[in-house]
Amino acid sequence: MNKSSFFIAGQHAVIEALRNPNRKVLRVFLTEDAKKNIHRKNPNKNVLEDVKVYFKSKKELDKFTSNEQLMHGGYIAEIEHLDQPKLKEFIKEKQNCTLVCLDEVTDPRNIGSLIRSASSFNIDGLIIKERQFPKESKLLYKSASGCMEHLNIFQVSNINSTLKNLKEKNFWVYGFDARGEKNFTEVKWEGKNILLFGSEGFGMREHTGKYADFFVKIDINKKIESLNISNSAAIVFHHLSYLKKKLEVK
Template sequence: MNKSSFFIVGQHAVIEALRNPKRKVLRVFLTEESKKNIHRKNPNKNVLEDVKVYFKSKKELDKYTSKEQLMHNGYVAEIEHLDQPDLKRFIKGKNNLTFVCLDEVTDPRNIGSLIRSAASFDIDGLIIKERHFPRNSKLMYKSASGCMEHMNIFQVSNINSTLKNLREKNFWVYGFDAKGQKDFTDIKWEGNNILLFGSEGSGMRQHTGKYTDFFVKININEDIESLNISNSAAIVFHHLSYIKKNS
């Protein structure tokens, strides 16, 4: 069965896609300088082998990014989607897993930035509602800066039923909310955990909150209303990574 293809732009997004043996790259559009840079960054392997390469001027490549007003930096690629990992199969026989789950978060820039942080701090996967995941977004791929190739992304049809099933399999669900009773740094963070973040505008849905075991918060300056979701997530991911490495 043929997979649908789409375009991504930007140096890190394109180079990491080329490096990923699981990613099918159909075509690459490069400037002469960006081709040289790819070879400089990959001295031991020709990542452009078996890939159709077309050389274009920066102005010619602008047509791929003008609508989104993105910088392509001389890199555009047409790629296919990766095979979707199966959540039930992934967790089987594993312990001490940490997933991030997004409820009603739809902004491609925020999702991409969050994926970049999650991959950087060894989060095991992202759980997101299928119809809210901007799977073909150039902005998301560029914001993720190549980390789309390093993150397990579990697209599910229903967040609530997914949380319910995971709780039955010994996962603890921590909802991040400004009104949470405990600061997240006071948690021991043992076992299997899910870090649940709601949308910036309306926050976590009340019904989804019923599938949350604990509500926790990030203590910030009282004069500041809130943090951007990707910034909040990066703080949490770094803390958990530090605990894991020093436990």
């Protein structure tokens, strides 16, 4: 069965898609400068070898991103979706696992930035509602800066039932909320954990919040109401990565 295809834009998004052996890249549209840069960044392998390449001017490529008002940098690619990993299979027999779960988060820029941070700090995967995931958004791929190729993304039909099933498999669910009683840095972060973040504007839904075992917060300047979700997530991911490295050193 043929998969649907879509377009992505931007240097990092396109180059990482070309480097990923599991990603089918159908066509690439490049400026001459972009082609030279691809070869400079991949001196040991011709990542364009099995791909249809079309050379265009910057103005010709602008039509691919004019609706999103997005900078393409001379790189456009038509790609197919990756095979979706199965959450049930992924968590099987894992003793230590950290997954991030998004409830009602829909902004492609925020999701893409969060994916970039999650990949950078070795989070095991992202759980997101399938209907709310802008999986063909150029802005998502541009914001993720190539990291769509490096993170397990689990698209589920229902967040609440997914959390319920994970809790039954000994995962602890930590809801991030400014009203949380404990600072997230006070948690040991051992074993199997879910980091649950709510929407950009309205926070976590009450019904979903019922599946959280604990509510934790990020301590910030009391004069500031809140942080952007992707910034909040990056702070948390970095802290967890730091703790993990400390344990590895011991």
